[in-house]
Amino acid sequence: MLWFILRRCGSAVIVLFLASVLIFLGIRALPGDPATVMAGQEASPAVVEAIRHEFGLDKPLPAQYLDYVGQTLSGNFGRSTQDQLPVIDIIAERLPVTLELSALAMLVAVIVGVGAGIAAAVRRGRLADYVATGFGLAGLSVPHFWLGLLGILLFAVTWRILPASGYVPFTEDPAQNLQRMILPAIVLGTGFAAILMRQTRSAMLGALSADYVRTARSKGLSETKVVGAHALRNSLTTVVTVLGLQLGALISGAVVTEQIFVIPGFGKLTVDAVLTRNYPVIQAVVLITVIGYVLVNLLVDIAYAFLNPRIRLSGGTRD
Amino acid sequence: MSLLEITDLTVGFDTEDGHVQAVRGISLTLGEGEILALCGESGCGKSVTAMSVPRLLPPGTTRLSGSVKLDGRELTTLPEREMRQVRGKDVSVVFQEPMTSLNPSFTVGYQITEVLRRHERLSRQAANGRAVELLELVGIPAPRRRMKEYPHQLSGGMRQRVMIAIAVACSPRVLIADEPTTALDVTIQAGVLDVFRDLRDRLGTAVILITHDLGVVADIADRAVVMYAGRAVEQAPVTELFAHPRHPYTLGLMNALPSAAVDGRLAEIPGMVPSPLTDPDECSFQARCPRAQDDCRAARPPLERHAAGHLAACFHPSGDAPHTPNDGEDPPRGGNR
Numbered sequence: 001m002l003w004f005i006l007r008r009c010g011s012a013v014i015v016l017f018l019a020s021v022l023i024f025l026g027i028r029a030l031p032g033d034p035a036t037v038m039a040g041q042e043a044s045p046a047v048v049e050a051i052r053h054e055f056g057l058d059k060p061l062p063a064q065y066l067d068y069v070g071q072t073l074s075g076n077f078g079r080s081t082q083d084q085l086p087v088i089d090i091i092a093e094r095l096p097v098t099l100e101l102s103a104l105a106m107l108v109a110v111i112v113g114v115g116a117g118i119a120a121a122v123r124r125g126r127l128a129d130y131v132a133t134g135f136g137l138a139g140l141s142v143p144h145f146w147l148g149l150l151g152i153l154l155f156a157v158t159w160r161i162l163p164a165s166g167y168v169p170f171t172e173d174p175a176q177n178l179q180r181m182i183l184p185a186i187v188l189g190t191g192f193a194a195i196l197m198r199q200t201r202s203a204m205l206g207a208l209s210a211d212y213v214r215t216a217r218s219k220g221l222s223e224t225k226v227v228g229a230h231a232l233r234n235s236l237t238t239v240v241t242v243l244g245l246q247l248g249a250l251i252s253g254a255v256v257t258e259q260i261f262v263i264p265g266f267g268k269l270t271v272d273a274v275l276t277r278n279y280p281v282i283q284a285v286v287l288i289t290v291i292g293y294v295l296v297n298l299l300v301d302i303a304y305a306f307l308n309p310r311i312r313l314s315g316g317t318r319d
Numbered sequence: 320m321s322l323l324e325i326t327d328l329t330v331g332f333d334t335e336d337g338h339v340q341a342v343r344g345i346s347l348t349l350g351e352g353e354i355l356a357l358c359g360e361s362g363c364g365k366s367v368t369a370m371s372v373p374r375l376l377p378p379g380t381t382r383l384s385g386s387v388k389l390d391g392r393e394l395t396t397l398p399e400r401e402m403r404q405v406r407g408k409d410v411s412v413v414f415q416e417p418m419t420s421l422n423p424s425f426t427v428g429y430q431i432t433e434v435l436r437r438h439e440r441l442s443r444q445a446a447n448g449r450a451v452e453l454l455e456l457v458g459i460p461a462p463r464r465r466m467k468e469y470p471h472q473l474s475g476g477m478r479q480r481v482m483i484a485i486a487v488a489c490s491p492r493v494l495i496a497d498e499p500t501t502a503l504d505v506t507i508q509a510g511v512l513d514v515f516r517d518l519r520d521r522l523g524t525a526v527i528l529i530t531h532d533l534g535v536v537a538d539i540a541d542r543a544v545v546m547y548a549g550r551a552v553e554q555a556p557v558t559e560l561f562a563h564p565r566h567p568y569t570l571g572l573m574n575a576l577p578s579a580a581v582d583g584r585l586a587e588i589p590g591m592v593p594s595p596l597t598d599p600d601e602c603s604f605q606a607r608c609p610r611a612q613d614d615c616r617a618a619r620p621p622l623e624r625h626a627a628g629h630l631a632a633c634f635h636p637s638g639d640a641p642h643t644p645n646d647g648e649d650p651p652r653g654g655n656r
Binding site for chain 1: 404433
């Protein structure tokens with residue numbers, strides 16, 4: 001098991017290195033540069049040059065890359081070219097907002113999606129199945145922005161039971177915070193729940209017709225145990241895979257959702273940074289996103305190993 | 320009173336092609352400690368008959384009538400809740416597919432102790448101890464180590480033994496073994512059959528053995544029911560059946576045994592099994608039967624007594640000409656035996 005984790009960590013480091021090179025080159029391949037954005041349209045070439053020098057943008061690319069890696073490894077992402085604030089501070093302020101939003105959305109998605117998927121599989125071909133499948137299709141088809149606007153219209157404007165937008169940090173007022181986050185979390189989680197529902201349903205249908213489920217029934221176990229232990233345990237691999245794969249959609253969904261609900265999160269920061277060619281912020285934001293991805297995939301791999309003894313045991317002894 | 324009494328059982332399934340009648344009125348009994356073989360080719364209804372006892376057929380589409388009594392208690396109408404008390408405790412099953420019948424995500428130990436804790440209300444520790452004993456009983460070496468292993472770490476024969484350990488964990492009155500040796504290597508088959516014999520001798524478990532292999536029947540069963548197209552066509556103690564088979568279908572099966580082969584070629588029964596969708600009033604076997612005459616096509620022969628405990632459904636049964644595939648003439652290959 002330890003070997004398994006170490007191997008996965010090793011490949012994670014390689015992925016991170018390659019990603020850092022890609023990010024670095026990618027943003028520099030974009031037309032326009034931060035110095036001209038900062039100096040403004042009317043600035044003299046000398047001013048632009050001075051800014052370039054100040055941020056080290058006049059150095060050759062390999063030197064810039066080394067600077068960037070050196071800074072990053074020491075936990076320093078540089079300063080924003082927009083407002084001179086340390087990037088690390090900006091991120092420390094924005095990241096938790098998006099993490100909370102994503103976590104809540106995921107929670108909604110897992111509870112609704114997995115629950116509905118199991119119910120649909122157990123009651124296959126009956127009313128519960130049709131209702132769940134119908135909602136699944138709708139949830140998958142409806143775009144975030146439309147669902148978000150509809151939510152605001154109904155809950156904030158018509159019924160006035162939730163605030164329309166804005167953000168209150170959890171540490172300041174947990175009740176207010178949750179009141180404002182619940183609608184965005186549901187909006188962001190809906191598509192995710194729909195995908196999870198469909199995958200859980202098909203995985204459970206497969207498991208429920210498996211021979212080992214018949215064995216479980218022949219032992220005289222209750223349906224709760226047959227479905228909840230024997231069938232579900234073998235469907236979880238699928239659920240975990242979908243969870244990992246869909247994280248990307250969750251991040252891009254967060255960008256839209258944050259815009260609609262005016263939440264000062266990571267998604268909004270990313271969009272703003274790209275628009276102003278804010279190299280240090282883009283680099284940091286993308287790198288952190290990549291780290292997030294790599295971490296989630298590492299967790300998914302480890303979860304696989306826990307869920308599936310065949311992976312765990314072969315991973316532990318092969319090398 | 321017999322331990323298990325099946326009376327006039329019919330089982331059908333609603334399918335997209337219509338109603339399929341798998342079992343068309345079968346009656347049989349099983350005594351305490353008896354090993355009863357249900358034999359016949361694929362699709363003859365032998366598995367469906369046996370699975371009707373613990374009611375393990377798909378609930379939505381199954382149409383069942385008749386009576387199944389265990390110790391005089393009617394099982395077909397028992398509420399599902401009480402039926403779950405019967406499954407795994409009074410009636411348990413060893414399935415045909417050892418490779419897929421165990422749950423890949425749980426240890427062998429868990430899967431055995433689960434049934435013990437369900438029915439015997441044993442503590443975790445007591446159940447573990449009992450599970451190790453069971454693994455020993457079915458002949459698995461190093462049982463303590465095997466407890467912690469997962470099914471994929473075991474060979475097919477080992478898995479089938481684990482299945483048997485699960486099935487006998489709560490000392491069932493009736494054990495249903497559905498083709499328990501079909502998926503196994505020939506060298507392992509005999510060992511698995513020994514386990515059944517041993518269990519019957521030690522625990523007095525009655526066994527319903529579903530098989531299409533007459534070699535297995537001859538080896539282990541006390542009595543055999545030969546099924547064809549959803550009905551019992553012949554039923555007799557095994558020695559009597561092999562000595563005096565009455566029904567031409569039984570005879571056909573015996574001639575298809577490798578030991579009965581002439582010139583190194585197995586005899587086959589010509590033709591095909593009739594469709595389970597229709598049921599004309601005639602002998603189901605007449606289209607394939609070498610002895611069929613007009614009366615076979617005009618009415619269905621009833622199951623009649625031919626000797627003590629020997630029933631057969633045929634208008635033109637074989638006489639007393641003994642048929643002994645297992646003692647005597649081997650095929651004249653090699654020729655020096």
